[in-house]
Amino acid sequence: MMEGEPSLNDLLFLLLKIPIATQYIVTLLTSLHRYHLSLPQFLSFANMSKRCGARESFACRLTICIQSLNHPVNHVLIQFYRTGADYISDHADKTVDVVRGSNIVNVSLGAQRTMTLRLKRDRKPKVATDESAESTASSTAAGAGTPRDVQRIPLPHNSMFVMGSQTNMKWLHGINHDNRPFNTKSAAEQFNQCARISLTFRHIGTFMSKDGTRIWGQGAKGKTKEEAGLISTDQGEVERLIEAFGDENQQSEFDWDARYGTGFDVLHFVTKG
Numbered sequence: 001m002m003e004g005e006p007s008l009n010d011l012l013f014l015l016l017k018i019p020i021a022t023q024y025i026v027t028l029l030t031s032l033h034r035y036h037l038s039l040p041q042f043l044s045f046a047n048m049s050k051r052c053g054a055r056e057s058f059a060c061r062l063t064i065c066i067q068s069l070n071h072p073v074n075h076v077l078i079q080f081y082r083t084g085a086d087y088i089s090d091h092a093d094k095t096v097d098v099v100r101g102s103n104i105v106n107v108s109l110g111a112q113r114t115m116t117l118r119l120k121r122d123r124k125p126k127v128a129t130d131e132s133a134e135s136t137a138s139s140t141a142a143g144a145g146t147p148r149d150v151q152r153i154p155l156p157h158n159s160m161f162v163m164g165s166q167t168n169m170k171w172l173h174g175i176n177h178d179n180r181p182f183n184t185k186s187a188a189e190q191f192n193q194c195a196r197i198s199l200t201f202r203h204i205g206t207f208m209s210k211d212g213t214r215i216w217g218q219g220a221k222g223k224t225k226e227e228a229g230l231i232s233t234d235q236g237e238v239e240r241l242i243e244a245f246g247d248e249n250q251q252s253e254f255d256w257d258a259r260y261g262t263g264f265d266v267l268h269f270v271t272k273g
Contacts, residue, residue, distance in 0.1 A: 066201075069103060069105070069162075071099070071102050071103070071203055072203055073102075073105065073201040073202060073203050074202075074203060074204055075201070075202045075203075075204040076199055076200065076201050076202075077198075077199070077200040077202075078197065078198070078199055079197070079198040079200070080195070080196075080197055080198075081110075081111075081113065081175070081195065081196040081197075081198065082195055083193075083194050083195065084111075084113075084177065084178030084179055084180065084185075084189075084194050085177060085178075085179060087174070087175050087176055087177045088174050088175050089174050090116065090118055090172040090173065090174035091172055091173070091174060091249055092120070092168055092169070092171070092172055092173075092248055092249050093163075093168050094245050094248060095165070095168065095248065095256065095260075096206070096218075096219040096241070096244070096245075096260045096264065097204050097205060097206040097217070097218060097219040098165075098202050098203065098204060098205070099203040099204065099205040099218065100165065100205075100218070100256070101165055102165065102202070102203040103162050103163060103164055103165070103203075104162070104163045104168060104200065104201070104202055105160060105161070105162050105163075105200065105201040105202075106155070106160065106161040106162075106163075106198060106199065106200050106201075107159075107160050107198070107199040107200075107201070108155040108156065108157060108158070108159050108160075108161070108196060108197075108198060109157060109158065109196065109197040109198075109199070110157055110191060110192040110195050110196040110197050111157070111188070111189055111190065111191045111192050111193075111194045111195055111196045112154055112155060112156045112157065112186070112188035112189045112191065112196075113154075113155055113175050113178065113189075113196050114152050114153065114154050114155065114175070114176065114178070115152070115153045115154075115155050115161060115173055115174075115175060116150060116151070116152050116153075116173065116174050116175070116176055117150065117151040117152075117153065117167075117171045117172070117173050118148055118149070118150050118171060118172045118173075118174075119148040119149045119150075119170065119171055119172075119252070120148075120170065120171065120172055120249075120250060120251065120252045121146075121148070121250060122250070122251060122252050122253075154188075156188050157188065157191055157192075169252060169253075169254060170252045172249070175198075178194075182194065205217050205218030205219070206218050206219035206220055207225070208231070208267065209228065212231070213230060213231060214228040214229060214230055214231065215228060215229060215231050215265050215267060216228035216229070218263075219260065219263055219264060220263045220264065220265055221262065221263040221264070221265050222263070222265075223263070229265045230265065231265060231266070231267045231268075232264075232265040232266050233266070233268070234266065237264055237265065237266050238266050238269055240264070241264045241266055242269065244259040244260060247259060
């Protein structure tokens with residue numbers, strides 16, 4: 001970290017002070033769905049130091065970056081990777097609530113970790129008939145050993161990774177374990193005792209009422225506030241949404257309209273008692 005820059009705790013404090021409505025993220029990742037071997041591009045906050053004062057450099061540089069995305073973000077997920085043992089498995093982000101066509105943006109602070117991108121296997125959607133289920137099982141087994149394109153992208157401190165909607169549709173992404181001995185890692189990987197903060201920004205189009213009882217928007221059944229429905233705990237609806245999530249995780253030609261278009265009024269997944 002450059003002299004005069006805040007600690008990781010200070011960075012989180014500064015982030016929380018930035019009004020969420022002003023957050024825009026710069027597009028950095030090329031279209032992997034179009035060129036499977038293309039490489040992502042990163043923008044380092046450090047490169048913007050000349051445009052910002054030392055004391056407010058992080059907040060200033062973040063603001064400069066987010067003003068380049070050309071669409072708002074209104075949600076941020078904060079994750080803390082304590083050591084290389086913490087990880088997240090390969091997955092596709094679930095887009096039922098993410099505004100269609102918008103980007104998903106990850107800011108990395110602290111130790112460098114590696115993002116793995118892996119092409120989906122393209123399993124067929126689940127269907128009710130035994131014949132179709134048998135066909136799906138055989139095609140899954142046949143494709144299980146087929147090599148898939150993989151890209152590994154280092155995420156250094158002060159970097160931003162932007163994933164377009166088509167990349168999320170075609171590829172899975174994750175952060176694998178890194179259990180190598182500390183002294184075998186690079187300086188960037190050792191930074192902050194291998195701890196990493198991940199900030200994921202999204203443009204969410206589904207909303208909940210202040211009293212937590214109603215839901216409306218893109219991913220709900222009622223698309224406007226006036227049409228907001230009561231949040232449901234119906235187990236059948238929960239299971240249909242979870243099944244749709246699974247299909248999105250496994251299909252590179254996921255039919256968003258067919259699986260998500262009518263909407264869901266469930267918010268919290270509940271299990272049968």
